[in-house]
Amino acid sequence: MSLRIYNTLTRQKELFEPCRPGRVGIYLCGPTVYKSPHIGHMVGPVIFDAIKRYLVYKGFEVTWVVNITDVDDKLIDAAARAGITMSEMAEKHTAEYFDALKSLGVDAIDHFPRASEHMPEIIAMCERLVETGAAYAAGGNVWFDVAKDADYGKLSNRKVEQQEAGLRELEGAGKRNPADFALWKAAKPGEPSWESPWGKGRPGWHIECSAMSTKILGETFDLHGGGMDLMFPHHENELAQSESCTGRPFVKYWMHNGLTRVRTKSNSGDWTVDDMHESSGNAIRVHALLSRHGPELIRYLLLSTHYRRPIEFSDDALVEARKGLTAFHRLFERVERLQGGKLDDATDMDRHSAEMMQGEHEKFARDVLASKMRWLESMDDDFNTAGAIGVMHQMATEINRFIEATSLAQEKQPELVTAVAAAAITLKRLGGVLGLFRAAPAATSGGDELLGKVMSLVITLRKDARASKNFALADAIRDGLTKIGVTLEDLQGETVWRKA
Numbered sequence: 341m342s343l344r345i346y347n348t349l350t351r352q353k354e355l356f357e358p359c360r361p362g363r364v365g366i367y368l369c370g371p372t373v374y375k376s377p378h379i380g381h382m383v384g385p386v387i388f389d390a391i392k393r394y395l396v397y398k399g400f401e402v403t404w405v406v407n408i409t410d411v412d413d414k415l416i417d418a419a420a421r422a423g424i425t426m427s428e429m430a431e432k433h434t435a436e437y438f439d440a441l442k443s444l445g446v447d448a449i450d451h452f453p454r455a456s457e458h459m460p461e462i463i464a465m466c467e468r469l470v471e472t473g474a475a476y477a478a479g480g481n482v483w484f485d486v487a488k489d490a491d492y493g494k495l496s497n498r499k500v501e502q503q504e505a506g507l508r509e510l511e512g513a514g515k516r517n518p519a520d521f522a523l524w525k526a527a528k529p530g531e532p533s534w535e536s537p538w539g540k541g542r543p544g545w546h547i548e549c550s551a552m553s554t555k556i557l558g559e560t561f562d563l564h565g566g567g568m569d570l571m572f573p574h575h576e577n578e579l580a581q582s583e584s585c586t587g588r589p590f591v592k593y594w595m596h597n598g599l600t601r602v603r604t605k606s607n608s609g610d611w612t613v614d615d616m617h618e619s620s621g622n623a624i625r626v627h628a629l630l631s632r633h634g635p636e637l638i639r640y641l642l643l644s645t646h647y648r649r650p651i652e653f654s655d656d657a658l659v660e661a662r663k664g665l666t667a668f669h670r671l672f673e674r675v676e677r678l679q680g681g682k683l684d685d686a687t688d689m690d691r692h693s694a695e696m697m698q699g700e701h702e703k704f705a706r707d708v709l710a711s712k713m714r715w716l717e718s719m720d721d722d723f724n725t726a727g728a729i730g731v732m733h734q735m736a737t738e739i740n741r742f743i744e745a746t747s748l749a750q751e752k753q754p755e756l757v758t759a760v761a762a763a764a765i766t767l768k769r770l771g772g773v774l775g776l777f778r779a780a781p782a783a784t785s786g787g788d789e790l791l792g793k794v795m796s797l798v799i800t801l802r803k804d805a806r807a808s809k810n811f812a813l814a815d816a817i818r819d820g821l822t823k824i825g826v827t828l829e830d831l832q833g834e835t836v837w838r839k840a
């Protein structure tokens with residue numbers, strides 16, 4: 341099976357062949373750290389975390405870089421308003437960004453380069469571009485000369501004339517063409533600045549990413565990601581600078597994720613869907629969302645949509661996601677009760693499993709393995725996590741059906757229980773490749789191991805009471821639990837508990 345990736349540059353799915361066999365370099369544009377992160381900032385990291393895990397699962401050695409833009413106009417303004425320095429402002433929000441990544445389980449990023457720590461590389465790149473004639477200096481600024489770049493616009497499919505329209509405000513700063521963009525900006529009084537061959541100044545945003553990606557991943561690397569909104573001008577300009585500087589292709593596969601949208605009901609009762617944006621006042625802060633819903637649900641919701649489509653946040657979407665995720669956790673709990681031990685200790689189903697099994701569970705094993713193949717096909721089809729999660733739901737249904745069809749809960753049959761556990765752990769590990777199912781959900785265990793043990797003792801006592809026909813005591817246990825917010829459900833001979 342071979343992986344295909346939709347490449348924005350060629351507008352088609354292409355067979356994935358890394359620049360260096362067995363190794364993959366990924367660069368994802370990170371945040372400008374002038375405000376606390378909102379959930380839109382987490383979409384790229386969660387998607388690429390799943391992508392990196394999948395590539396590692398397929399045997400690649402992956403280096404993943406996410407930059408921190410800590411030198412920027414917005415940051416200078418925000419720091420001035422708060423009465424602190426730009427670096428203090430950046431430090432504060434970088435720490436918040438790291439916290440948000442950690443709480444969402446995004447722990448596979450290898451490098452977080454900061455623009456402020458890469459001035460020599462940035463300046464060297466500007467100098468090289470001036471030397472080759474791709475850029476020119478004027479009044480302490482350095483401009484990229486768009487007219488010298490014959491294939492400018494190839495990523496976003498725009499013509500130079502289209503870009504000119506939006507950039508009139510920069511005319512008069514020594515530019516030859518309104519479409520030319522800044523590689524280096526002369527410092528204004530009181531602004532943070534660095535020494536350069538053109539006097540004190542600071543870099544433009546685009547050159548920061550070109551310099552840092554090249555330093556860590558090389559002149560040509562495999563995957564460059566970012567939101568659709570970064571395609572133009574940011575990525576177009578990164579591409580133009582880098583290729584003009586090195587004379588080589590910059591990136592093999594450009595990947596752009598859909599933007600985050602918020603669906604809300606207005607006072608008049610109409611539904612509206614808007615892009616989530618700081619300036620629209622509808623940005624949902626990460627910590628607020630996580631404290632209400634927990635990290636796994638948010639990760640699940642983000643991965644339930646194909647990455648190139650917009651991701652919609654609404655109460656309904658969160659409720660749906662909760663239902664979907666709970667179905668998996670209920671299945672895992674069910675299988676753990678059946679086998680009387682931790683699912684993580686079970687052995688996966690592999691291609692030998694079906695041969696080893698006979699009768700009705702040979703068919704079951706073949707079905708599970710066929711589902712696993714479909715899961716791999718989904719992921720190989722441009723990292724279709726939504727399709728992969730759909731396949732996982734089918735697997736969960738197959739396993740539940742098998743448990744019911746074989747009346748497994750009532751009469752424990754060791755071979756069948758082993759087959760079911762193998763199927764469930766296969767499913768759980770596929771989820772693990774997406775970064776799911778790493779901890780038991782708080783809703784059932786409360787994250788408290790002791791509580792789990794106490795509850796299984798209470799359930800056993802209630803079962804004993806019923807077995808000895810002391811129904812009054814059994815009912816008293818159930819009613820008492822209901823009063824303190826714990827519900828019991830009797831499912832095919834087993835009893836599960838849940839916090840209300």
Ligand SMILES: [Zn+2]
Binds near residue numbers: 368369
């Ligand atoms: Zn960037």
